[in-house]
Structure formats: structure tokens, C-alpha cells
Amino acid sequence: MERTCAVLLTLAASCYSPRLNEGTPCASTADCPFPQRCVLGSCAQRVPAIDAALPVDAAESEDAAAAAIDAAAVDAAPDAMPLPCMTSGLTCGGTATTFPCGGHCWARCTGSATWTAASQACMGWQGALGEIDDATEQSCVAGHVSTATWIGLRQSDAATRPADGWGWNGSTTPLVYMHWQEQCGKIQSDGTWDDVSCTATTPFLCERN
Structure with missing residues (x-):
């Protein structure tokens, strides 16, 4: 009987484990x-839930990002200014x-070139062969022409009549x-x-503009 009690006491002692209350410093x-677990210096059964207000913080972060984008748009460089009206960059076999x-x-x-070569030279100048849009521009351009000179007119290869397919x-x-x-x-003198x-x-x- 004494031996049985001793065994039971031993088992009970081995099962005993003092439980610290939540909130015990750690x-x-x-x-x-x-x-x-040790959470913020105290033992706790559960880790506190993330503050429900965090989505608001996320929203604020999105607002801040949007504001930054708006600010960048305000600070962005204005549309590119027109290029200076000078001949720099124009490949010309004569005087420009x-x-x-x-x-x-x-x-x-004044240098002579085929229409295609002239077009490429104008593109290298960041422009194009001249396009005359109205009578006022026609009068202005004609005043600077002393001999037949290419402008941007070209007829489609598919055109079947002389007056068709021009652009x-x-x-x-x-x-x-x-x-x-x-x-x-071409525009003549x-x-x-x-x-x-x-x-x-x-x-x-x-x-060019």
C-alpha cells in the first residue's frame, strides 16, 4: 500500500507544472x-489582434502616394519648347x-537632292519637307523661292489619274x-x-514647329 501511494505521489509531482498568469513580466x-508568448514585456496567451484602424493608415498611405503623383505632375517640365529657327542639324549640299x-x-x-533624300535630310533636322496649308502660307513661302524646290507633296503609287492620290x-x-x-x-519660282x-x-x- 505504501509503495502504491509513493508511485502515485511521484506521478502527480511529475505532472505538476506551475502556470504563470498572463501578464507576468518577461x-x-x-x-x-x-x-x-512574451509580448511587449508580458506573457500572453494570444498575440493582440492588429489594430482595425490599420486599413485607414493604408488608405492614408494611398492618399499620400496619390498626392505625391499629383505633386510630380505639377513639378513636371512643361511641354517642349519649339526648336530654335536655325539650320543646325540640316544636312545640305549647298547653302541653307x-x-x-x-x-x-x-x-x-540650295543643294540638289531627290525627293526621298530631301525628306530624309528634313527628318534629320527634326522636321519634314514643307507643307503649305493655306494661301497666306503659300504667299509667304513663294517669296523665298527663286528656283524649283521640293516641298512635301507626293502622289500615291496607286493613283490612276494625275490629280488623284496626292498627300x-x-x-x-x-x-x-x-x-x-x-x-x-515642287514649288516653282x-x-x-x-x-x-x-x-x-x-x-x-x-x-518644323
């Missing part, structure tokens, strides 16, 4: 009984001069303003337009 989770017409900068090159610099948009005398178009083979070589006019 330095680490090792100081707390399982399954408590500039003049304003129609609110744009025009450049005239500015390869565009399929129909011409609104025209000043023909008769495939690629009297201001009239003439169509000639695109492989002919003449001086050319470029235009």
Missing part, C-alpha cells in the same frame, strides 16, 4: 509557459537659310489647299506647284 518567450512662315520655321537648302509627306489625307500648275511636287519624277534633283524646303 524578457523573452522562454520566460513564459507554453503556449504563452531659314525663315518663318505660317507660324513654323522653314529652311531652304503631304506620304499621308493619305486629301489635300485641303492646292496650287497646282499641272508623282512628287512663280509660286505654282508642279509635279515631276521623284528621282529628279532640286533644292528643297524643310519645315
